[in-house]
Structures are given as C-alpha cells and as structure tokens.
Amino acid sequence: MILDARAPDDVDHELVALLHAWLPHRRWYPAKGSDARLSAAGAVHLTDDVRILLVQVDAAGRDVLLQVPLVLLAGSAPVGTDRASIVGEVGGRTVLDATGDARFLRAWLAAADGPGAAVDVTGARVVTGEQSNTSVVLPAPDGAPVGMLKVLRAVAAGENPDIDVPRRLVEAGWDGVPAPLAWSQARWPGPDGEPVVGYLGVLSAFVPGAQDGFELACGWAREGRAFSGPAAELGETVAGMHAALVRAFGADPDPAGGEALARALRERFAWAVDAVPSLADREPAVQAVAAQVAALPTTPARQRVHGDLHLGQVLRSAGRWFVIDFEGEPLAPLAARVLPDLALRDVAGLLRSFDYAAAVGGLSGAPAAAWTADARAALLAGYGVTDDPTSTLLLRALELDKTLYEAVYEARNRPTWAPIPEAGLDRLLG
16 A cells, blocks of 8 residues: 655654754764754555654755654653653644654555554564664564665655565575565655655564674674675575575666776776875775776676675574665665665675674684685685686776775764775775
8 A cells, every 4th residue: 555645734844853953963964064954755554543644854955855753742742751752742732753663664564565564553663773774673472573664764756676576586595685575655746846756664473582693703703703604605695695686677688898897996986085085095906996997898798686785684593694774875876776776786795794894703814814715715715706817807806996985984084084985996906
C-alpha cells in the first residue's frame, strides 16, 4: 500500500516552526552549522495522533526532504519520557519524536507491505549512534529481537537500493543479507508538482549475536591475531553476493575498455588535489597507473554492486558473514548509486578497510604490514581473484581511487587519521 501525503495544514506549519530548534540537535540532521530554511512539504496521517511530517530543508544550495515521524499527545508527556524525544507543544498537545513510540510502530506495521513478522512494539528499542537514519530493534512476543526497522530520514523519489537490492537478493536465493520483512512507501508532490513515490523505511530480519565487521577486525589486530580465516570467508560471501546480483539484475559488457576507469581515476585525483594540495607530488605516479588502465582493451562486465562496501558494512554471526547497507555512497545522487560497476570495486573497498583496522587496532610498521598483507591475501583467495595482470591492475586502480577519496575525507573530518590513506597511497604508488 502506498501512503498518500496530505497537503500541509496549519498544524504542520506550526510543527515545522518547532523543528527549527529541535532538528539541529539530531545526529541525522544534514544541515548542521548552516542557516537552513525549513518548510512543510506534506504529511502522512497514520492515525489521529501519529503523522509523518515531510520537511523540505534548503541549506547552502542543497535540498533534502526529511522524514520526521511525530506523535501528538493531549496534555503533558508521560512520566519517564526521554527529554530528547520531546519536540515541543502545539495547540495544547505535546509533540514527541515517534520513531521509538509504540503508537507509531503499530501504525507503521499496519500500513506496510511485505511478509511481516510477529513483533512486540512495546519492547522496541531505538539504536543509538547512527547518523543518517534511525533504526529500531523490534522484539518478538517472547522478547527475542526479531527485526530491525530502519526509518529513512532523507527520503527521495524512486528506487531505494537499501530496500530493493536485499529484496532482489533474497528472491535470487542468496541468504547473506538480512531478509526484508516489511517496507513502506509514500506518494508526495515532486518539485514540479507532479506526484512521486519513494520509500519511507524497511523492517529487516534481526541478525542475532552479530558483531560489526570493523570492530571485530580491529579487535583481532589489537590482539595480534591473524584475520586470514574470517577474511577468506568474507571473500567467499562477497563472491556469492556478486553472483546473486548478476542473477537478480544481469550484467552488461563494458565496450569502453579501461578508458572510462582511467578517466574517472584522473578526475578523482584532480578533485583530491583541489581539496588536499599536498597530494600534488603524486601526480606522475597516478598518471602512470591511469595510462596503464586506459591501455586495457577490455574490462570485466559491469553489474550491480554494493557500492560502498567496507568492514563496517558487514556483520559476523554464528561463524558467517552478512552484508548490510546497500544504499551506496550516501552523498552521491541516486542515479549514480544504481549504475552498474566493476564488481572488483567492492573488493577494493574491503582491502582498504584492512589498513584502517590495523591502524585503529594499534598496529604500525612491520607488524601492521604483515597483518594487513595476510588479511588481503586471504580475502582475495576467498573471493577467487587471480593474480593475472589485468585483475591486479584493475584492483590497484580501484584501490587508488578509494584511497584518494579517503585522503580528502580524513583531511576534512579526521585529520589524525590522515596518515592511514597517505600510507596506502605510498604503497599503491610504489
């Protein structure tokens, strides 16, 4: 069932006025530190007391449509209500953030599509620490976690890879992804006034006892334990995912050969140097790699990929791996995130993660190099990457592209981590 957003009413406009003060303190709010303009784009009324407000955020030339589920209660907030969830008051009614509220969860499940699951919404628990979305753990009636509801904060018209791709993978017979149990869509006016449809959220099967892949690898590095066993199994899992993605979406030959990848690498380097001028002295080595790639007459077929795969996007439970978060690079346009790509790009992302795990785990120098080399070799063997010259060159170019991105990201956001991609560049460029 597609939920229809109503045109904003007077209450919606009053709610937006409240959100001006409340939203900047939310971790998932995309316009911190800017003078954003907020407006009500519409509202989905799930019940008389529960509505999903669609808020248009215009900030520094960037437009984002936010989903803000709210509960409007008569009177004051109940005793024990988390103060952070209290948005304010409108017309004598207390306004609460609804994401962990049983009233919202019950209404959301009633309106959602999919096979569903038996859950106890009164035992729901909001996951802390997320940034771009909000997740809620839903238990079964016996109290055991059964599903993870991801409430998408930034919503957009059209396909959502984080929902569509897992659904297609399950249909293709691959069980290395938490199965989607329910999902919801809404219809609202697009920029030109014509109605558009997009996803609001998804409930996926809970992975019991799951460990975050990056935290797991960092722990093993900290203890000096070789990560070759889990890395080889992860390589096998990713190979299975790529095979299932081909079954689900197909694959297309790449008639451009290596020229397209070489051009993208040159563009990435120019972008990186513009942001981090100290990278400029690496230009001859980068151009040499790009020239080698451009000379490739053919490259492997392009297919649907994860698009942002690293150790933080995999979970380990009961001795096996699960892949999560298929939305791709969040800052990239949706059209770019769903384009076919080289499967080896996902492999390159995982290879880069090992450098980070070793560093965060406290390794440096020769021990870090040995630990990383062992994990890299095991991942490649598990995936089935051969050491033929073409595969070796493509992986080098894709890793280089990712490392240049990391160099810019760390310089802007975590300067103390900048040595990690810098060391990676030195290794990749010889």
